Amino acid sequence: MTQWSNWSGKITSSPRRIVQVATTEAIRAELILASQSDYVVRTLGTGHSHYRLIPTSGVILDTRPLSGLVSVDKREMTATFRGGTKIHACGRPLYDHGLALINQGDIDNQTIAGAIATGTHGTGTNLGSITSCVTALKIILVDGSEVECNASREPDLFQAARLSLGAIGIVTEVTVRVREAYRLEEKKTLTPLDDVMENIDYLTSNSRHFEYFWYPGHTEAICKATNETEKLPIYPIGEEGNRRGWNFEVLSNQRLTPHTEMEYAIPSHHGPSCIHALKDLIKQKHKDVKWPVEYRTVKADDLWISPARNRNTVTISIHQAVDKDEEKYYRDAEEIFRSFEGRPHWGKVHYLSGNDLEGDYDRWQDWWEIRDLVDPKQVLVNEQLNALRPE
Numbered sequence: 001m002t003q004w005s006n007w008s009g010k011i012t013s014s015p016r017r018i019v020q021v022a023t024t025e026a027i028r029a030e031l032i033l034a035s036q037s038d039y040v041v042r043t044l045g046t047g048h049s050h051y052r053l054i055p056t057s058g059v060i061l062d063t064r065p066l067s068g069l070v071s072v073d074k075r076e077m078t079a080t081f082r083g084g085t086k087i088h089a090c091g092r093p094l095y096d097h098g099l100a101l102i103n104q105g106d107i108d109n110q111t112i113a114g115a116i117a118t119g120t121h122g123t124g125t126n127l128g129s130i131t132s133c134v135t136a137l138k139i140i141l142v143d144g145s146e147v148e149c150n151a152s153r154e155p156d157l158f159q160a161a162r163l164s165l166g167a168i169g170i171v172t173e174v175t176v177r178v179r180e181a182y183r184l185e186e187k188k189t190l191t192p193l194d195d196v197m198e199n200i201d202y203l204t205s206n207s208r209h210f211e212y213f214w215y216p217g218h219t220e221a222i223c224k225a226t227n228e229t230e231k232l233p234i235y236p237i238g239e240e241g242n243r244r245g246w247n248f249e250v251l252s253n254q255r256l257t258p259h260t261e262m263e264y265a266i267p268s269h270h271g272p273s274c275i276h277a278l279k280d281l282i283k284q285k286h287k288d289v290k291w292p293v294e295y296r297t298v299k300a301d302d303l304w305i306s307p308a309r310n311r312n313t314v315t316i317s318i319h320q321a322v323d324k325d326e327e328k329y330y331r332d333a334e335e336i337f338r339s340f341e342g343r344p345h346w347g348k349v350h351y352l353s354g355n356d357l358e359g360d361y362d363r364w365q366d367w368w369e370i371r372d373l374v375d376p377k378q379v380l381v382n383e384q385l386n387a388l389r390p391e
């Protein structure tokens with residue numbers, strides 16, 4: 001039997017097949033076969049999601065072979081990549097054109113289509129998620145048709161497919177806004193958490209990127225402030241927290257120890273109160289937690305089902321080791337996040353239902369309507385996604 005597991009090994013699946021797809025023809029053939037034979041198809045990036053987005057007894061399409069830079073448009077300041085291109089394979093080719101991604105997340109192993117499908121983001125009060133930078137998509141729909149969409153061409157499909165959870169079609173090309181290449185200098189400091197939270201507005205607005213990790217039981221937080229610089233890179237590139245180089249050399253990190261993660265996006269003004277509540281929870285009920293709490297910022301966007309929809313956001317992530325049962329901790333924390341209007345990261349653990357999400361997103365029903373329109377037979381919906389369907 002074929003076996004699949006995600007990056008952490010916590011999510012497993014036994015699909016009938018995992019198929020590597022390198023061409024649009026191969027994708028089309030798989031979709032048509034699945035429609036005729038009545039099984040589910042889920043599209044895989046690099047399996048870095050902590051939520052059951054991929055598992056199916058049907059077919060998993062592995063899109064990693066569909067990789068590489070297709071074109072750049074310096075007038076529009078956009079670049080187009082094949083969907084399976086890993087984020088770490090975007091930096092150097094863009095740099096060769098004098099260009100760069102506007103921001104990226106904590107790691108760069110995800111595929112670009114996988115990253116945008118869950119709203120992957122980095123940190124920066126003036127910087128939206130990678131998804132918010134998408135200006136056009138090429139998608140293969142379940143009926144085999146290939147559609148190019150953007151804000152004016154097939155606009156509803158575009159809006160639904162930017163943050164798609166892999167449920168709208170197979171994204172073969174992603175066009176994103178880019179900027180001129182830039183260098184960054186990163187500085188790490190150890191600062192008492194209470195001081196960080198007291199000055200959080202100043203800290204987050206005075207650096208292009210600011211984030212911190214706080215380890216339970218410690219009084220200090222590890223802060224990282226990263227800013228543009230004209231200074232030359234220092235090679236070999238330094239350790240995390242002490243690097244100077246091109247954007248793609250500084251922004252990504254190695255996260256090698258498998259773990260699970262829950263992340264909630266909350267309105268930025270709730271950040272400090274939410275951290276205090278979380279800190280109390282850990283102190284009172286979850287003293288055994290050793291993994292850090294991470295605090296980042298994301299600029300408001302207009303994506304239909306983005307956690308940062310219509311509000312400037314802070315994201316607070318909690319983690320747990322894979323050999324520990326995370327559920328009690330995460331459920332308690334989720335209650336706190338929800339009390340601060342938190343919306344879950346689509347690629348991380350949460351326990352919400354479709355009805356909960358309907359209350360969070362004014363376009364949740366619209367997203368499902370467009371989805372069902374292009375995939376009436378529900379070929380792209382696995383059990384987990386079905387559980388999120390509004391009643």
Ligand SMILES: Cc1cc2nc3c(=O)[nH]c(=O)nc-3n(C[C@H](O)[C@H](O)[C@H](O)COP(=O)(O)OP(=O)(O)OC[C@H]3O[C@@H](n4cnc5c(N)ncnc54)[C@H](O)[C@@H]3O)c2cc1C
Pocket residue numbers: 007042043044045046047048049050053054063083084104105106107109110111112113114115116117118119120121122164165166167169170171172255345346347348
């Ligand atoms: C160590 C680690 C660090 C992380 N850091 C961050 C971070 O800094 N910021 C953040 O926001 N998130 C972060 N994440 C979460 C991660 O970025 C997301 O879960 C992302 O979606 C994973 O991308 P992937 O390529 O692995 O996609 P997968 O997890 O394989 O798939 C994710 C979704 O994309 C869909 N998909 C994939 N390819 C296609 C395609 N071609 N067409 C249509 N749908 C497709 C899938 O069906 C699925 O719904 C991290 C995760 C880990 C494990």
